[in-house]
Amino acid sequence: MYFFFVWTVAFVFPSSSISNPKSFASSMIPGICRNPARSWNPSPLPNHAEFTPDWTAKTTIIPICCHASSNDQQSSSPGRIRRLVLTPEGRTKLNPKPDRDFYAYPRFVTHVDNYFISTLTNLYREKLRPEMEILDLMSSWVSHLPPEVKYKKVVGHGLNAQELARNPKLDHFFVKDLNQDQEFQFEDCSFDAVICTVSVQYLQQPEKIFAEVFRVLRPGGVFIVSFSNRLFYEKAITAWRDGTDYSRVQLVKQYFQCVEGFTEPEVIRKLQAADETLTGKGKESKSPFSWILNLVGSFSPSDPFYAVLAYRNFKPVYE
Numbered sequence: 129m130y131f132f133f134v135w136t137v138a139f140v141f142p143s144s145s146i147s148n149p150k151s152f153a154s155s156m157i158p159g160i161c162r163n164p165a166r167s168w169n170p171s172p173l174p175n176h177a178e179f180t181p182d183w184t185a186k187t188t189i190i191p192i193c194c195h196a197s198s199n200d201q202q203s204s205s206p207g208r209i210r211r212l213v214l215t216p217e218g219r220t221k222l223n224p225k226p227d228r229d230f231y232a233y234p235r236f237v238t239h240v241d242n243y244f245i246s247t248l249t250n251l252y253r254e255k256l257r258p259e260m261e262i263l264d265l266m267s268s269w270v271s272h273l274p275p276e277v278k279y280k281k282v283v284g285h286g287l288n289a290q291e292l293a294r295n296p297k298l299d300h301f302f303v304k305d306l307n308q309d310q311e312f313q314f315e316d317c318s319f320d321a322v323i324c325t326v327s328v329q330y331l332q333q334p335e336k337i338f339a340e341v342f343r344v345l346r347p348g349g350v351f352i353v354s355f356s357n358r359l360f361y362e363k364a365i366t367a368w369r370d371g372t373d374y375s376r377v378q379l380v381k382q383y384f385q386c387v388e389g390f391t392e393p394e395v396i397r398k399l400q401a402a403d404e405t406l407t408g409k410g411k412e413s414k415s416p417f418s419w420i421l422n423l424v425g426s427f428s429p430s431d432p433f434y435a436v437l438a439y440r441n442f443k444p445v446y447e
């Protein structure tokens with residue numbers, strides 16, 4: 129069925145006729161976006177400075193990769209959880225008090241270093257487009273979205289309203305403890321992208337959250353989860369605390385894979401190599417000893433960068 133879908137897109141619809149990714153994707157996958165009546169009362173923020181991004185590229189969407197599902201009936205049930213990833217023990221935290229208490233006071237700090245932030249901002253430059261509607265999950269007072277880009281809409285979520293109110297990128301925000309309630313008050317297929325930065329380790333019900341993200345994403349929408357090796361130790365789940373950088377990447381991959389309909393997750397790892405640290409450059413090293421320097425890079429003062437991302441149903445290609 130999916131091969132037929134890809135074939136149909138490639139041959140029956142020339143790319144020039146597919147200029148609106150949202151309407152195209154929705155029309156191509158009938159019934160895949162259900163709209164149960166869900167109400168949402170966003171908290172509007174004061175107007176932020178308006179500016180017009182210099183963005184002239186034509187938007188064309190060509191689905192090149194469909195989720196390999198042998199059961200079409202299943203792929204039309206958004207957000208179905210295939211299996212649980214975590215054991216009950218893996219979900220526990222050293223500090224079992226409500227997360228809202230822990231985040232009751234604003235922390236006007238940055239949680240990762242400049243290397244991590246610039247790597248993430250560049251990833252957003254590559255993956256996100258101005259016409260997108262974006263949900264920034266587990267957000268704070270800082271935004272890692274590129275400052276020069278004005279997106280169609282950015283909705284923020286977090287646990288501290290004072291922090292969110294200072295976030296310059298948010299058009300609206302809401303406060304919700306995702307360990308208490310995993311349901312978002314958004315209709316199906318409301319966003320083109322969902323982002324979650326250095327926070328996934330605090331989720332005790334990640335399977336439900338990833339399924340809910342799937343539900344609110346439009347077909348072709350992307351979920352980008354980024355993290356480093358820093359954490360509020362007492363608030364991270366046991367499965368994360370007890371892991372290594374490698375096992376944490378595997379864990380986030382499994383969060384995606386446990387939800388029917390996400391594409392195969394892509395992993396992006398960037399460790400600033402020792403020679404980059406010394407020269408201050410962010411480029412791949414050409415040195416014959418670069419593998420040694422990369423090894424030593426793990427001792428560099430920079431925060432390692434990891435991102436795992438996947439798309440709802442298919443990966444779009446923008447020309």
Ligand SMILES: C[S@@+](CC[C@H](N)C(=O)[O-])C[C@H]1O[C@@H](n2cnc3c(N)ncnc32)[C@H](O)[C@@H]1O
Nearest residue numbers: 227239266267268286287305306307325327330
């Ligand atoms: C390390 S901060 C990262 C904030 C932001 N993403 C950034 O990059 O600066 C972790 C964030 O996770 C959010 N968080 C932690 N536990 C949460 C929970 N149970 N429900 C919702 N959000 C939570 C908090 O709002 C907090 O801002």
